[in-house]
Amino acid sequence: MLDAKIPPGPLEEKWNHYKSHAKLVNPANRKKLDIIVVGTGLAGSSAAASLGEMGYKVKSFCFQDSARRAHSVAAQGGVNACKNYKNDGDSVYRMFYDTIKGGDFRAREANVYRMAECSANLIDQAVAQGVPFGREYGGYLNNRSFGGVQVSRTFYARGQTGQQLLLGAYQALMRQVHQGHVQLYTRHEMLELVVIDGKARGVIIRNMDTGAIERHSAHAVVLATGGFGKIYFLSTLAMGCNGSAIWRAHKKGALMANPSWTQIHPTSLPQSGEYQSKLTLMSESLRNDGRIWVPKKQGDQRPANQIPEEERDYYLERRYPAFGNLSPRDIASRAAKERIDAGYGIGPLKNAVYLDFSRAIREQGEDKIKEKYGNLFRMYQKITNVNAYTEPMLISPAAHFSMGGLWVDYELMTTIPGLYALGEANFADHGANRLGANSLLQASIDGYFIAPYTMANFLADEIKTGPIGIKHPAFDAAESQVKEQLQLLMAIKGKEPADYFHRQLGHILYDKCGLSRSAAGLQAALGEIKELRTDFYKNLHVPGGLGLNGELEKAGRVADYLELGELMCYDALTRNESCGAHFREEYQTPDGEALRNDKDFSFISAWGWTGNDQPPKLHMEPLHFEFVAPTVRSYK
Amino acid sequence: MHIRLKVWRQENTDSAGKLESYELKEVNEDMSFLEMLDVLNEQLMRQGIRPVEFDHDCREGICGQCGVMINGRPHGPLKNTTTCQLHMRSFHDGEEIYIEPFRATAFPVKCDLKVDRSSFDRIIQSGGFVSVNTGQAPEANTTRITSPLAEAAFDAAACIGCGACVAVCKNSSAALFTSAKITHMALLPQGKEQSQDRVLHMVNQMDEEGFGHCTNTEACEVECPQEISVLHIARMNWEFNKAHLLRK
DSSP states (O other): OOOOOOOOSSSGGHHHHHHHHHHOOOOOHHTOOOEEEEEEHHHHHHHHHHHHTOOOOEEEEEESGGGGGGGGGGOOOOOEOOOOOOOOOOOOOHHHHHHHHHHHSSSSSHHHHHHHHHHHHHHHHHHHTTTTOBOTTSSSSSBBOOOOOOOOOEEESSSSSHHHHHHHHHHHHHHHHHTEEEEOOOSEEEEEEEEETTTEEEEEEEEEOOOOOEEEEEEEEEEEEOGGGGGSBBSSTTTTTSSSHHHHHHHTTEEETTTTTEEEEEEEOOOOTTTTOOOOOOGGGGGGGGGEEEETTTOOOOOGSSSOGEEEEEEHHOOOTTTGOOOOOHHHHHHHHHIIIIIIIIITTTTTTEEHHHHHHHHHHHHHHHHHHHHHHHHHHHHHOOTTTSEEEEEEEEEEESOOOOOOOTSOOOTTTTTTGGGBBOOSSSSSSSTOOOOHHHHHHHIIIIHHHHHHHHHGGGGTOOOOSSSSSSHHHHHHHHHHHHHHHHHHHOOOOOHHHHHHHHHHHHHHHSSOOOHHHHHHHHHHHHHHHHHHHHHOOOHHHHHHSSHHHHHHHHHHHHHHHHHHHHHHHHOOOOOTOOOOTSOOOTSSSSSOOOOHHHEEEEEOOOSSTSSSSSEEOOOSSSOOOOOOOOOO | OOOOEEEOOOOSSSSSSEEEEESSSOOOOSSBBHHHHHHHHHHHTTOOOOOOOOOOSSSSSSOOOOOETTTEEEEEESTTOGGGBBGHHHGGOOOOOEEEEEOTTTEEETTTTOOOOOOHHHHHHHHHHHOOOTTOOGGGGGOOOOHHHHHHHHHTTTTTOOOOOHHOOHHHHHHHHHHHHHHHOOOOOOOOTTTTHHHHHHHHHHHHTTTTOOOOOOOOHHOTTEEEEEEEHHHHHHEEEEEEEOOO
């Protein structure tokens, strides 16, 4: 049984209790302690900067050519915080409740409450850094609404909130680099975790420009490496996003929690051809003013503007009148899939639904809409060549966010002592479905406000350890393992590039472990992934050498995906209920809503690696609901 | 559609590079430019030729990692568009397309179309921040910032750091990039406090990295994917002169 180390006391006192009782490292001792932070997105940059400011010796790594490019940069819509600036009844408890309910009662109460509790402070921090959030004319901060809630608590910086928050964190990080508290390594990819006497003590890193394999040691290691939704090949993620760092930590003993819970985002641009490399997201904020519909008639060929109002099916407004177009993402995506599968899909591949702004433009004027979403409309036009001010957008669901990730306790520590997972790389706060604008929040909170406290609690006992060094046999072993794997991939000398296998894996997962799953489908997927993996190790072709080589980078990531994909299927197969993004066809209500089973499945599935081609081992962390009673999650 | 490509191939920073000719017979006009390069690479690999290395990541125009010279223009023919957001419908059947890396002394070529833009990071390190530690921030609404001021700061802060401004500039100047951050910070009350040191350090770092001086050709604004205005350069000059005069 896993112990999450939740502090005692009432919900609103837990974090305070923790902070008041955790061990501290005095300022003079911090410079004796090394910390490695992998990833420079919001979670990684904020953690590395904050720890650097405190005086620890930090090394920060990212695979991008600059820390500013990590994929947090692409988050569009906003970041939630319960400031209650709109006087519309918001509170820490309300935000906590919305998030727990949004996650379909599959997250820890204490973690979620802490996230809500720290949210207001994040806005203060970001504003102090110079993040240009949207303002009202009087000069105070403005808010918008997001899916799954009935208050306006989302702070935004046009449609580029992620970019601006990340630049704030990046600049804080650059300041620490300048001051010498953080050493920055760009174009460096983590390929192995080094564990000494049961503790995380370092990493093996590949310099992607030279191919050199480097050793780095530390007293603690932080993985803030983001999500692995790119496993579906077509996703809203960046091309380089990958699951390799957390997967390799998993194979070194860190448990992986709820890996199959992937958020499929409802408002992405539909796929248009086989050559396609990604699906571009259109921010959920568009659903504030856009109305989603399909024609009432199957296979209606008329252009959208010629379909009269009474022949349109605004299916979200019809099925979920209380939340309508702002229903949570899992609900909105599933409802779109239901209409598309039933033959009402639109577009050349019949794989999309309309997102229509005509009423909003009529009521508010085109200028107002342009001010709110101008960059998104422009992006839409660039990609599709369609002017969304005059005809509706075509949107479609796409793989987006990993609610699952490395299992962490309340301190964000994995099952390997000294190894922490922050942001999307962990599983902690979103349950089975993440609410919009909570991911920037979680990443930032983990890095700015939680890890700096909880890591001290661990590092306090490391003051006497002394420098770790890179000579321990565990470093030799990890380094040889990395080199052998790279050589193995190069030596296959088959015919197909890594993308060929990745695409097929994506097809299998979208089809059988995506928006809806069934036992039969998942069983079949397990077989297909095994076969694909065998084929990969026979037919992979990696051109070039061990130096700078984009194809070699891809091959290593796909090798990991081919194992992680299998674990996702095991995870989905063993959870005989539907909850949030996990929709098992066998478990639904007569009107097609998710049917949760609290009696048997109110737990977190944390999986252990048992060896190549061995079934994973399931560990459970029971979820206790002391402060809220799980209810049927209804947005009607 | 059918296209002919002339692509810059260079093994590493120290080797000489040259243009190689390739041909793609079936290109879909809805493909993005980078997807066209993916297709080229798949074709090259099947022919036993090393694929073309190029920088890219988010492919939605915001990370700033992609960027190549296309027929002599950074990010290609479309105004205010990154390479990843450019689609093949902007080219015509049978067109010959020249693809080269962003070139500047301060952006050495790593391999093929990949360049080293770490000089931008060092410019930010020299002063492109507000000196506030985690935990020091006051309540966010204590400082009122009018919407037009916040929007003006945003216009500058929107820079994605791609380097197109440098690549197009005949002097390889980083004035647009540097001035955008200086303006963003100088406009906001949070950043005002340090504006004097900031501008002196950042301009100095820009020179040290080997970027050239701005001679106001304004080509950078034309090619900037984020429509960053050259007026920021004027503000940077003003801030610099002011700081220089007032320096103790």
